[in-house]
Amino acid sequence: MHYSIEIDIGGTFIKFGLVTSDGTIIQHLQVPTPLKKEKIMDSLLTNIHQLKAHHSVSAIGVSVPGTSDKKGTLLLAGALTDLYGYPLGTELQKHLNLPVYVENDANCAGLAELWLGNGQESQNFICMTLGTGVGGAILLNKQLYRGSTRNAGEFGLMIVNKLNYDIDVFYSSLNLYGSVQNGLVRLYNKYASNHKSDSGKEIYDLFQNNELAAQKAVNEFLRALSIGLLNVTSVLDPDLILIGGGISSNKQFISDLNDSFTNIWKQHGHIKHRNQPQIKSCFLGNDAGILGASFLTLQK
Numbered sequence: 001m002h003y004s005i006e007i008d009i010g011g012t013f014i015k016f017g018l019v020t021s022d023g024t025i026i027q028h029l030q031v032p033t034p035l036k037k038e039k040i041m042d043s044l045l046t047n048i049h050q051l052k053a054h055h056s057v058s059a060i061g062v063s064v065p066g067t068s069d070k071k072g073t074l075l076l077a078g079a080l081t082d083l084y085g086y087p088l089g090t091e092l093q094k095h096l097n098l099p100v101y102v103e104n105d106a107n108c109a110g111l112a113e114l115w116l117g118n119g120q121e122s123q124n125f126i127c128m129t130l131g132t133g134v135g136g137a138i139l140l141n142k143q144l145y146r147g148s149t150r151n152a153g154e155f156g157l158m159i160v161n162k163l164n165y166d167i168d169v170f171y172s173s174l175n176l177y178g179s180v181q182n183g184l185v186r187l188y189n190k191y192a193s194n195h196k197s198d199s200g201k202e203i204y205d206l207f208q209n210n211e212l213a214a215q216k217a218v219n220e221f222l223r224a225l226s227i228g229l230l231n232v233t234s235v236l237d238p239d240l241i242l243i244g245g246g247i248s249s250n251k252q253f254i255s256d257l258n259d260s261f262t263n264i265w266k267q268h269g270h271i272k273h274r275n276q277p278q279i280k281s282c283f284l285g286n287d288a289g290i291l292g293a294s295f296l297t298l299q300k
Contacts, residue, residue, distance in 0.1 A: 064102055
């Protein structure tokens with residue numbers, strides 16, 4: 001039996017899985033994410049050694065926020081700023097004497113859906129993850145597309161709102177209108193006068209109860225996402241759109257996003273003749289990072 005250890009490094013927790021070649025996670029571990037790279041490395045090595053104590057492990061896969069080069073050096077690492085520029089793959093390989101493969105977390109989510117999730121029957125799909133920002137993965141002809149600088153799929157950088165040329169155009173991007181924290185939550189707190197919230201779930205519940213500020217925020221949020229998805233689909237022509245992140249488990253949100261996307265799609269005279277891709281939620285949830293890293297490890 002082939003075993004690998006797969007790691008999903010997030011801003012709050014590091015998740016570990018001992019995984020078989022068929023995608024069965026036979027052991028889980030989860031620990032808080034330290035702030036400093038030395039502490040992160042100590043945690044990684046301690047838990048890897050614990051998982052491999054009684055199994056023959058052939059490789060290590062790591063899902064990380066941000067981007068890395070081919071050797072696993074983290075060029076960007078999201079909120080984990082102490083990891084910027086850190087040669088994570090090389091350092092792990094040096095200590096463990098095992099091959100180590102490092103990949104962006106959204107790419108791992110897309111690979112997991114391709115392997116064991118809702119992307120199995122799709123030839124071309126995109127996976128858009130909604131959280132603090134908007135990330136994503138592009139799967140074309142059942143292959144992950146990384147781009148010339150390994151930055152493909154950064155959907156959150158798309159411009160979806162009117163530009164103010166006096167400031168950074170990032171402030172008109174999907175990250176600031178279509179994410180949960182920097183989009184939906186920010187918009188709600190902008191419009192609400194008597195109540196503030198940091199919960200996308202609470203805001204969506206208020207929207208369904210016809211609370212005025214929540215209606216304004218959610219409608220703006222859905223519009224931005226629909227514009228972003230229209231831009232992506234006009235270029236890539238996928239047959240499926242998968243949405244990840246905690247909000248994707250809300251079936252009403254997925255239904256509302258499909259309706260909003262359909263309305264904009266039908267208003268575009270040069271695209272409405274195409275087959276409109278369906279929007280679904282990702283299937284694998286919190287295990288997506290581990291399973292996507294596992295699929296990458298198997299490919300390598």
